[in-house]
Amino acid sequence: xxxxxxxxxxxxxxxxxxxxxxxxxVAGGTSSLxxxxxxxxxxxxxxxxxxxxxxxxxLGGRGWSFGGxxxxxxxxxxxxxxxxxxxxSAIVGPEPAVPASAVGGCGEGSLGRxxxxxxxxxxxxxxxxxxxxxARAALFNWLFARRHGGQFLLRIEDTDRDRSRPELIDVIxxxxxxxxxxxxxxxxxxxxxxxxxxxAVDVLLAGGHAYWSDAVPEGERDRVGGRAYDPADRDRGLxxxxxxxxxFKVPHDGGVTSWNDLIRGEIxxxxxxxxxxxxxxxxxxxTFFLANASDDAHMGITHVIRGEDLINIxxxxxxxxxxxxxxxxxxxxxxxPLIVNEQRKKLSKRRDxxxxxxxxxxxxxxxxxxxxxxxxxxxxxxxxxxxxDPLNLNDGFPTMFDITDVSSSPAAFDTKKLAHINGExxxxxxxxxxxxxxxxxxxxxxxxxxxxxDPADRTTFERILPEVQTRVTTLDEVPGYVDxxxxxxxxxxxxxxxxxxxxxxAGWLDAVIAEVPxxxxxxxxxxxxxxxxxxxxxxxxxxxxxxxxxxxxGRSVGPPLFESMELLGRDEVLRRLTVARSQLAGGG
RNA sequence: GCCCCCAUCGUCCAGCGGCCUAGGACGCCUGCCUUUCACGCAGGUAACACGGGUUCGAAUCCCGUUGGGGGUGCCA
Numbered sequence: 001x002x003x004x005x006x007x008x009x010x011x012x013x014x015x016x017x018x019x020x021x022x023x024x025x026v027a028g029g030t031s032s033l034x035x036x037x038x039x040x041x042x043x044x045x046x047x048x049x050x051x052x053x054x055x056x057x058x059l060g061g062r063g064w065s066f067g068g069x070x071x072x073x074x075x076x077x078x079x080x081x082x083x084x085x086x087x088x089s090a091i092v093g094p095e096p097a098v099p100a101s102a103v104g105g106c107g108e109g110s111l112g113r114x115x116x117x118x119x120x121x122x123x124x125x126x127x128x129x130x131x132x133x134x135a136r137a138a139l140f141n142w143l144f145a146r147r148h149g150g151q152f153l154l155r156i157e158d159t160d161r162d163r164s165r166p167e168l169i170d171v172i173x174x175x176x177x178x179x180x181x182x183x184x185x186x187x188x189x190x191x192x193x194x195x196x197x198x199x200a201v202d203v204l205l206a207g208g209h210a211y212w213s214d215a216v217p218e219g220e221r222d223r224v225g226g227r228a229y230d231p232a233d234r235d236r237g238l239x240x241x242x243x244x245x246x247x248f249k250v251p252h253d254g255g256v257t258s259w260n261d262l263i264r265g266e267i268x269x270x271x272x273x274x275x276x277x278x279x280x281x282x283x284x285x286x287t288f289f290l291a292n293a294s295d296d297a298h299m300g301i302t303h304v305i306r307g308e309d310l311i312n313i314x315x316x317x318x319x320x321x322x323x324x325x326x327x328x329x330x331x332x333x334x335x336x337p338l339i340v341n342e343q344r345k346k347l348s349k350r351r352d353x354x355x356x357x358x359x360x361x362x363x364x365x366x367x368x369x370x371x372x373x374x375x376x377x378x379x380x381x382x383x384x385x386x387x388x389d390p391l392n393l394n395d396g397f398p399t400m401f402d403i404t405d406v407s408s409s410p411a412a413f414d415t416k417k418l419a420h421i422n423g424e425x426x427x428x429x430x431x432x433x434x435x436x437x438x439x440x441x442x443x444x445x446x447x448x449x450x451x452x453x454d455p456a457d458r459t460t461f462e463r464i465l466p467e468v469q470t471r472v473t474t475l476d477e478v479p480g481y482v483d484x485x486x487x488x489x490x491x492x493x494x495x496x497x498x499x500x501x502x503x504x505x506a507g508w509l510d511a512v513i514a515e516v517p518x519x520x521x522x523x524x525x526x527x528x529x530x531x532x533x534x535x536x537x538x539x540x541x542x543x544x545x546x547x548x549x550x551x552x553x554g555r556s557v558g559p560p561l562f563e564s565m566e567l568l569g570r571d572e573v574l575r576r577l578t579v580a581r582s583q584l585a586g587g588g
Numbered sequence: 589g590c591c592c593c594c595a596u597c598g599u600c601c602a603g604c605g606g607c608c609u610a611g612g613a614c615g616c617c618u619g620c621c622u623u624u625c626a627c628g629c630a631g632g633u634a635a636c637a638c639g640g641g642u643u644c645g646a647a648u649c650c651c652g653u654u655g656g657g658g659g660u661g662c663c664a
Contacts, residue, residue, distance in 0.1 A: 311593065312658075414600065558624070
């Protein structure tokens with residue numbers, strides 16, 4: 001990780017502290033990765049004080065600590081408070097979740113030796129729903145943290161007033177909890193770090209890395225007048241005043257900012273192509289760039305794993321860090337490819353189904369969702385794609401996830417494959433669990449008012465369920481397979497009826513109706529009796545069962561016929577057959 | 589426009605200079621099983637964008653072209 005052309009003297013003038021604090025030793029440097037020189041490697045960090053004999057001591061040294069489950073502290077930080085990576089209070093935590101053997105040997109593993117200082121974060125903005133892309137970003141960060149025995153943190157980017165509403169924030173927690181992604185420290189609320197952000201701006205201003213600007217944004221110029229931003233503004237030396245924003249002074253000295261992206265290799269951007277950007281709005285609020293860089297530093301983030309759409313802000317992020325004296329050789333960045341739709345466009349709220357929880361509501365299991373999301377841009381090295389417990393720390397994806405193996409090209413969201421995986425997960429469920437999970441879909445089904453009114457319904461439901469389990473791909477399909485048990489008369493599907501009611505159907509129905517009263521009422525026996533009858537009449541087995549099926553269920557497809565008959569009961573079967581027969585007679 | 593990123597079956601993932609006649613998965617097609625539909629099982633279909641290099645040898649490395657995407661806010 002190299003940032004060229006850092007303004008000379010920045011370290012001494014701006015943040016003396018940071019220079020002192022970063023005692024971290026970079027071990028291993030940038031060794032090549034499985035001989036693949038194009039891809040970068042994760043630098044390992046360790047200090048003598050924290051490395052236990054196991055080699056997997058957890059480096060948890062924050063300059064501060066949490067008291068139980070107390071809410072995040074709203075700390076007023078000056079840059080001097082920015083991360084104390086190796087302060088005196090280094091904490092040796094519990095053993096990492098991932099066994100040493102799974103991490104890979106030194107030099108052999110794709111990541112080489114990685115100690116447990118990894119701290120990653122998921123930093124969503126509360127928009128009222130959890131976007132699929134965000135969910136995957138959270139997932140990959142979580143996997144990375146768990147794989148390396150590090151911490152997965154949360155930061156709510158709620159600097160917009162209306163975005164800090166608790167209900168919007170809860171949606172994020174709900175989504176993560178549903179997926180099974182746990183976080184290790186109380187979430188940081190960006191809105192509560194305003195003092196720190198202001199302090200950061202002040203320091204940048206004082207160090208000559210930022211300046212006041214009276215330019216008016218385009219949208220407002222029509223209304224309030226004023227002039228557009230001019231690159232020459234950086235030299236006007238404007239004093240602070242109401243209504244003025246602060247811009248960061250990008251070093252236009254012919255230099256570049258570059259970093260070795262964990263997923264895509266080296267990325268370089270010339271400073272000439274980066275315009276001086278606003279870090280503090282005219283209303284005093286910090287912009288995303290400033291808050292983001294400041295908060296990551298505050299939280300001691302070691303690896304920034306985020307979407308590809310943020311590649312372009314990275315130079316600004318790095319420049320800001322450098323100017324704040326946070327130039328840190330251990331920071332690693334990884335930009336994941338976007339999830340795109342069939343048209344290869346970034347998943348959009350308007351066109352696509354991007355809300356994670358909508359998938360839950362349509363009958364997808366969290367485990368299937370996680371399983372599938374892991375397969376977008378990554379895949380287990382052993383090729384075993386379907387994992388019923390994908391997040392299992394002992395044998396799931398966390399034992400094998402490698403951020404440098406993440407693909408660099410966008411992945412299309414394929415609902416067909418998601419459905420297939422969901423089906424696999426559904427079939428792996430015990431009948432009891434399946435019943436439990438299907439219930440919410442039963443009580444909202446069209447026949448819900450009748451279903452459950454009779455205690456026998458539940459029994460019927462559970463008995464036919466094993467047959468339903470192999471037939472559905474999502475839980476919301478369940479009611480459609482069992483509805484005929486719980487309505488007075490099944491709605492007859494016309495196509496099915498026409499197809500089943502061949503010329504011989506009337507005679508067949510008559511024969512069945514005649515035999516039903518005498519048959520033993522057990523699915524297996526019914527099967528034999530029924531097929532015996534078909535043979536007697538010289539009828540084709542397939543064709544013979546079709547009219548009965550349509551008469552009883554309304555459709556030509558559904559659960560096995562004889563189990564259904566048994567559960568429906570002799571009287572009801574007789575009644576439905578008779579009704580169908582009469583409709584046939586009437587020319588139906 | 590400018591900047592950045594990407595490029596193997598329709599889709600996702602393998603491929604890390606010879607093991608590639610390019611592998612697996614989803615989808616699709618065929619067959620088997622079978623009371624329908626599923627499940628399961630057995631087959632099949634289908635890809636290295638193009639052009640130059642480098643090399644004894646390139647899907648793999650380099651350059652270019654083309655195509656696609658993302659970013660270009662006092663949004664995050």
